[in-house]
Amino acid sequence: MSGIGGIAGYGADAPAAAQVCDEMLTALKGRGADVHGTFISQEVCVIHTGYSRLEGGKQPLRSSLGNKAYVLVYDGELYNKDELHKELVEKGYRFTDTSDAAIILNGYMAWGQSVAERMNGVFSLALWDGTGLFLARDRLGLRPLFYSVGSYGLVFASTIKAVLAHPRVLPVIDAEGAAEILLIGPGRTPGSGVFKGVNELLPGECGTYTPGGGMKLHTYWRLEAATHPDDFKETVQNVRSLFVDAVKLQSTVKNTRVATLLSGGLDSSAVAALSKSRESFSVDFVGNDKHFTPTAYQTESDGAYISRMVSFLSLRHKGILLGTDEIVNALPDAMKARGFPGMADVDSSFLMFLKKISKDVPIALSGEGADEIFGGYPWYQDEERLMYNGFPWAQSVDYRATFLHPELAENLSASPAEYVNSRYQKAVNAIEILSDDEPVEKRIRQMFALNIGWFLQTLSNRNDSMSAAAGLSVRVPFLDYRLVEYLFNVPWKFKNHDNREKGLLRVALKGLLPEAVLFRKKCPFPKTHNPAYLGRVKSMLEDVLKDANSPVFSMVSRSTLAGLLNDCEKPNWYGQLMSYPQTIAYFLQINEWMKEFAVRVE
Numbered sequence: 001m002s003g004i005g006g007i008a009g010y011g012a013d014a015p016a017a018a019q020v021c022d023e024m025l026t027a028l029k030g031r032g033a034d035v036h037g038t039f040i041s042q043e044v045c046v047i048h049t050g051y052s053r054l055e056g057g058k059q060p061l062r063s064s065l066g067n068k069a070y071v072l073v074y075d076g077e078l079y080n081k082d083e084l085h086k087e088l089v090e091k092g093y094r095f096t097d098t099s100d101a102a103i104i105l106n107g108y109m110a111w112g113q114s115v116a117e118r119m120n121g122v123f124s125l126a127l128w129d130g131t132g133l134f135l136a137r138d139r140l141g142l143r144p145l146f147y148s149v150g151s152y153g154l155v156f157a158s159t160i161k162a163v164l165a166h167p168r169v170l171p172v173i174d175a176e177g178a179a180e181i182l183l184i185g186p187g188r189t190p191g192s193g194v195f196k197g198v199n200e201l202l203p204g205e206c207g208t209y210t211p212g213g214g215m216k217l218h219t220y221w222r223l224e225a226a227t228h229p230d231d232f233k234e235t236v237q238n239v240r241s242l243f244v245d246a247v248k249l250q251s252t253v254k255n256t257r258v259a260t261l262l263s264g265g266l267d268s269s270a271v272a273a274l275s276k277s278r279e280s281f282s283v284d285f286v287g288n289d290k291h292f293t294p295t296a297y298q299t300e301s302d303g304a305y306i307s308r309m310v311s312f313l314s315l316r317h318k319g320i321l322l323g324t325d326e327i328v329n330a331l332p333d334a335m336k337a338r339g340f341p342g343m344a345d346v347d348s349s350f351l352m353f354l355k356k357i358s359k360d361v362p363i364a365l366s367g368e369g370a371d372e373i374f375g376g377y378p379w380y381q382d383e384e385r386l387m388y389n390g391f392p393w394a395q396s397v398d399y400r401a402t403f404l405h406p407e408l409a410e411n412l413s414a415s416p417a418e419y420v421n422s423r424y425q426k427a428v429n430a431i432e433i434l435s436d437d438e439p440v441e442k443r444i445r446q447m448f449a450l451n452i453g454w455f456l457q458t459l460s461n462r463n464d465s466m467s468a469a470a471g472l473s474v475r476v477p478f479l480d481y482r483l484v485e486y487l488f489n490v491p492w493k494f495k496n497h498d499n500r501e502k503g504l505l506r507v508a509l510k511g512l513l514p515e516a517v518l519f520r521k522k523c524p525f526p527k528t529h530n531p532a533y534l535g536r537v538k539s540m541l542e543d544v545l546k547d548a549n550s551p552v553f554s555m556v557s558r559s560t561l562a563g564l565l566n567d568c569e570k571p572n573w574y575g576q577l578m579s580y581p582q583t584i585a586y587f588l589q590i591n592e593w594m595k596e597f598a599v600r601v602e
């Protein structure tokens with residue numbers, strides 16, 4: 001877990017490059033301040049910062065081949081490094097260390113840009129080869145990489161804050177940027193950096209920037225539709241084999257303690273059962289024992305199931321209890337870590353949870369990603385939501401649009417509904433389908449890709465940014481790209497075996513888990529049910545409304561925001577993850593974001 005960044009193509013501004021890189025380096029230290037390094041020349045400056053206990057080699061890493069010199073900065077984890085190391089040694093490459101960075105740098109010298117296609121892991125990287133700067137991001141976008149190209153050359157970094165540290169990249173948003181925050185947020189349109197002139201490299205995308213030649217982008221990976229060749233029994237065997245291998249690759253770390261984030265649900269319990277680690281952590285909230293109220297999404301609390309798994313696997317377990325003040329006070333920190341307004345206490349509680357875990361272990365495994373690939377979300381099971389012609393987690397566009405400042409609404413190139421729908425249609429049109437897909441099968445395939453390309457990005461950004469701020473690496477075996485590729489083409493009748501969510505996964509895990517856990521109904525990441533939380537965020541919003549100079553009012557309708565205090569019967573803001581209290585907290589984060597980044601609205 002680390003941060004990378006740099007600038008290239010600055011030409012006559014070379015004397016100022018060192019100062020700019022220093023400022024970017026400071027901005028990146030939220031992703032680790034223990035170790036840092038800089039390489040600077042007349043053409044490029046690249047920087048790296050990270051945590052000493054999570055680093056496998058000094059960066060920037062330099063090497064040469066013939067008369068050509070190479071410099072690499074890299075953020076990520078390479079799970080097939082042993083395999084790649086063996087291939088490179090057989091090709092004649094010699095290593096003084098076998099860090100991830102060393103494997104990748106030698107891999108680039110051996111295979112060029114196709115090294116990204118050989119990597120199984122999560123990563124963002126930048127590699128200077130003397131003529132151009134190669135950028136790449138992992139297939140599923142589990143590590144971030146923002147960039148901006150202009151007359152000042154190229155600016156890139158793991159965080160939006162570091163990109164904005166460049167004096168020529170201004171913290172300005174227009175009507176479209178405001179629409180991203182209010183109509184799409186806490187998600188973002190893939191590739192959007194929200195600020196004018198700022199983009200994010202897409203998942204599975206790489207690019208080369210050459211001074212004077214600009215940026216040329218290339219997609220090296222995407223989901224490809226194909227006829228599924230296996231019967232149900234073979235599919236079960238293949239799913240189990242792929243998942244077992246993914247957990248093995250991600251939980252085997254020499255001389256390092258690895259734990260599991262355990263909720264007692266199917267996904268995290270499966271990871272715990274297959275991991276070599278016997279250590280686990282869970283989270284709960286002060287007052288939930290008194291105030292927990294079952295909902296359609298969260299029908300029961302986790303406690304009994306966690307205890308069952310701890311006993312079943314003989315785990316060394318630690319439960320972490322978070323108070324209301326902790327998660328409220330961490331709302332600004334969570335926003336700063338993400339770089340944008342996020343999922344309110346869903347983010348801040350995760351940040352505090354991981355900070356407490358990081359005192360004990362450097363790496364943890366999570367069950368995140370299973371719902372996306374096995375069809376676990378409510379919109380897979382509800383036919384009306386499944387067939388809805390739009391993003392199923394954001395069916396409240398009309399409600400969201402009431403918050404958009406009238407002047408920004410007028411300057412938006414389309415109506416709010418058209419803005420969101422155009423992005424939805426573009427995403428759907430890019431999804432591969434088969435000509436003989438039945439209507440439901442076609443929709444399931446579309447839903448799979450939409451979840452991977454959109455909904456997962458919000459969750460994975462939370463996972464990456466909160467874990468980076470906490471100094472803890474959180475790994476997600478369900479999102480091994482091989483498993484994702486395979487599941488994309490598995491028929492819905494297999495995934496929905498016995499007409500229940502994740503039926504295929506439940507069959508594949510038989511014998512590994514207690515029956516009560518194996519067939520437990522899906523529940524999302526836990527949230528506080530303590531009424532004190534709602535009271536705190538409402539009080540804080542009242543303070544924002546009292547201050548006529550609150551920056552949020554340059555983006556948000558003040559009257560609509562005031563009305564939010566008086567009526568809790570509002571649509572969920574973002575699927576099952578953000579209900580009324582989280583919606584209030586989201587606007588608090590918007591206000592803090594605009595202060596922190598000195599956001600200017602055009």
